[in-house]
Amino acid sequence: MIVDANVRFEALSALLGTKITSLSGGNPWKAAxxxxVDDFFIQLILNKKTSYAEEFFIDEKEFFDPGYDFDFTNLSDSAACMRGNEPYVRPKGxxxxxxxxxxKYLDGDAWLGTNGWRSxxxxxxxxxxxxxxxLEGARGIIRTHYKAGDGxxxxxxxxxxxKLNEAEKYCKTFKSKFTGKTYKVIMQNRIKPEKRQIIGNYWLIPVLxxxxxxxxxxxxESSIRPYGVLIKEM
Incomplete structure (x- = not known):
């Protein structure tokens, strides 16, 4: 699978609910x-807007790290993996x-583990x-409350x-203006185990x-950190 550069921005826009485009298209500093990455994630999970702009720009070189992209679309093996002493099912498809x-963080990169395949x-x-x-889906798995089946x-x-299949229930979808295809998009994070509470299929970082x-x-920033955006063609 090859992700068109324009589709990358459409995926971010779908997640945030606000148009996001590249700085490389000109000099938009006066316009928006x-x-x-930090601002994007904080707005996404805490609903904390850094401005009231209706459009944002990102510097691709400072936002994406394509050397660590990974294509799981045709993954065939089902080898058991562990990350942070928890089972990790690689996101096939x-x-x-x-x-x-x-x-990026003062405490180093140990939270990411080592690069390359390992179980x-x-x-x-x-x-x-x-x-x-x-943001508008906060009744689901982020920001304020999760309403369980019993209310x-x-x-x-x-x-x-x-559980990726659980997150997928709440995923954002969008139809690309550039490819004409429809995609699903989900954030992939690392979470500090000492800061979480385990509630069934969910992990909660309390914010009183x-x-x-x-x-x-x-x-x-000290408890949950994004490191990838997952995208899948529907």
Missing amino acids: PALS WYRMALKVRG YSVPGEWPVSYHGTG QQFGRGIYSTP AGTSAEEEKRIA
Whole structure:
């Protein structure tokens, strides 16, 4: 599977619900703000807008890391894998667009583990989680509450799931203007195991009501980090 450059931006736009295009198309600095990986993720999971712009631009060289892209679309093996001492089922049928996160955090890159194929976890690695909904879908698996089948609500915070098929229930879909094809899109993250609560198929990072915006951002960045956007042709 080859992901057209324009489709990459359509996928980000679908996730955030706001148009996102490339800085390479000109000099849009006066027209709209640039969006970093951090800003994109914080807006997505915490509904914290850094501006009221209706369009954002990103610097592709600072946002994507294509050297770590991986095509799972024709994956045939079912080898058992572990990441962060948790089972990791590789996302068969999806293509991962890697985000540029290596060297980004002061505590280093151990949370990502080592690069390349391996079936085992390495020290300091965080397990993998997914979420697949945008801001208007917060009743699902992110931001405030997850409503279980019996109507119970669990705590306020950031929800994700280690089960891709569960996240897929809430995934965003879009039809590309460039290819005419329809795609699904989901975020792939790593989550710090010490910061999560396990609730059935979901992992919750608690964020108490009344927490300041600055503290919410600190909690998010120290607990859950994106490293890929998964896309699948329908």
